[in-house]
Amino acid sequence: MEKDIHSSISRFSQLIDSLYQAPVHPRGFEPFLEQMVGEFRLADAVFHIQSNYRGELVSGWMAGPQIDAVIEYIEQDLARGNIINDFIAANPIGRFYSLNKHIGRQHDLTPQEQKVEDWFDRHGFCDVATALIGHADGNIAFLSVHRNQSESPLDETELYLLEKLVPHIQRAFSLYQQFKTSQQYTNNLTQIISQLPHAALLYDSKGAYVAANHKAKDLLALQENVKLLPSELSFCDATLRHEFLLNVQETLHLVRVRNHDACKVMHLSSQRGGLTLLFVAIGLEAQTIPQGYPLSAESNQLMEEGIGCIIYLYDREKSATLNPTLLKPIFNFTDAETEVCQLLALGYSRDEIAQLSHRSPHTIKDHIKSIYSKTGTGKQSDLIATILTSPAHTP
Structure with missing residues (x-):
C-alpha cells in the first residue's frame, strides 16, 4: 500500500502546481478542482x-x-440538513x-436531513x-467531493491522498486571501465597470x-430592501438573498456546463420603484477590450475563460429608456410588439404587461x-x- 501511495503522489505534481497557481488565477481554485475531479x-x-x-453557501468554486x-x-x-458538517x-x-x-x-433523521439523503440518492451518489x-x-471554507455509483466509494488510499493535499x-487559500485585493485582473475589471454607462456590480x-x-451605488441607495456594504450586497429578506446568491452561482457555473440561459433575471420591488437585475457571465479576451480603457501591459492575456459575473441594475421606472423609432425598424416590430418589447426590457412579466397595456394575457403571449x-432570442433574459445592448437603448 505504501508503495502505491508514493507512486500516486508522484502523479499529483501537476495537481499541486495548479493548486498553488489558484491564488492569482482568474478562475481561482476552479482549474485545480477540475484536475481533482479527473485524478480521483x-x-x-x-x-x-x-x-x-449548516449555513447557506455564501460563495464557492465548483467543477x-x-x-x-x-x-x-x-x-x-x-x-x-447536512449531517457531514456536524x-x-x-x-x-x-x-x-x-x-x-x-x-x-x-437513522432517525429530521425532515431537513431526510431531504439531503433523498437528494444524495436521487443523483446516484x-x-x-x-x-x-x-x-x-x-465564514467557514470547506472542500467537498462526491463519488457516483458508477465508481466505488472512496477507499483508504484515496482518503489518505486527499488528506495529504x-x-x-x-496554504493556497491563505495566499488567495492575501492576494485577492491586489489581483491585477480584478483591478482591471473594476476600472472597466466604473466606465460602463449602466449601473453594475462585479x-x-x-x-x-x-x-x-x-x-x-446611487441606485441601490434608494432601495429599502437591500444595502450595499463594503464586502457584499446585503438583503433584508432571506428569500431574496438566497435567490440572488443562486442566480450568481447558476450564471457562473451552468453556462459552461450545458446550453443554459445566457443570463439570469431577478426583480426587486420597492415603494420607491422596483429594480431589474440582469446577471451576465463574463470572460474577456484582450482583443475585445475597447481602446482607451486604463489596462496594464501585462493584461494582453487578460481572460480566455469565464472569470466572474457582472450584474446590471435597471430602474424599472427610469433607467432603461428605449427609443421606439429605432427599436421598430431594427427588429421589424409592429407598433404593438414595440410597446410590449419596451415593457419586457423593463423586466415586467406577461401578466403585468397585459394589465398595463389593457390586453389579454393570451394576446400578449402571441x-x-x-x-x-424576430430578435432570435428564446427567453426574457x-x-x-x-x-439593452442595441442602439435602441439609451442609459
Whole structure:
C-alpha cells in the first residue's frame, strides 16, 4: 500500500502546481478542482464558503460532471440538513471525513436531513467526503467531493491522498486571501465597470462581491430592501438573498456546463420603484477590450475563460429608456410588439404587461412569441441582454 501511495503522489505534481497557481488565477481554485475531479474520478468537487456549519453557501468554486446536482442543493437550501458538517465540527480539522468510512448512514433523521439523503440518492451518489479548510471574512471554507455509483466509494488510499493535499490547500487559500485585493485582473475589471454607462456590480469567479460603480451605488441607495456594504450586497429578506446568491452561482457555473440561459433575471420591488437585475457571465479576451480603457501591459492575456459575473441594475421606472423609432425598424416590430418589447426590457412579466397595456394575457403571449422570433432570442433574459445592448437603448 505504501508503495502505491508514493507512486500516486508522484502523479499529483501537476495537481499541486495548479493548486498553488489558484491564488492569482482568474478562475481561482476552479482549474485545480477540475484536475481533482479527473485524478480521483469524482462526480463533483466544490470549494464552498458558508456562513456556518449548516449555513447557506455564501460563495464557492465548483467543477465536475454533476454540477447541476450542486446547484439544486443550493437552490433547495439543503445545507441546513447536512449531517457531514456536524461530524466535522466535532472532530479535528485538516482531514477529509467520508460518509462511507467515517460517518455512515444515520437513522432517525429530521425532515431537513431526510431531504439531503433523498437528494444524495436521487443523483446516484455513493459517497461524499468533506474537509474544513479554514475561515474567510467570518465564514467557514470547506472542500467537498462526491463519488457516483458508477465508481466505488472512496477507499483508504484515496482518503489518505486527499488528506495529504489539505495542508497545501490551506496554504493556497491563505495566499488567495492575501492576494485577492491586489489581483491585477480584478483591478482591471473594476476600472472597466466604473466606465460602463449602466449601473453594475462585479462578482468574482467564486461568486463573491468585488466592486460596484457609482451608478449602482446611487441606485441601490434608494432601495429599502437591500444595502450595499463594503464586502457584499446585503438583503433584508432571506428569500431574496438566497435567490440572488443562486442566480450568481447558476450564471457562473451552468453556462459552461450545458446550453443554459445566457443570463439570469431577478426583480426587486420597492415603494420607491422596483429594480431589474440582469446577471451576465463574463470572460474577456484582450482583443475585445475597447481602446482607451486604463489596462496594464501585462493584461494582453487578460481572460480566455469565464472569470466572474457582472450584474446590471435597471430602474424599472427610469433607467432603461428605449427609443421606439429605432427599436421598430431594427427588429421589424409592429407598433404593438414595440410597446410590449419596451415593457419586457423593463423586466415586467406577461401578466403585468397585459394589465398595463389593457390586453389579454393570451394576446400578449402571441406578441412575445413574435418578438422572440424576430430578435432570435428564446427567453426574457436573452431578450433583455439583446435589447439593452442595441442602439435602441439609451442609459
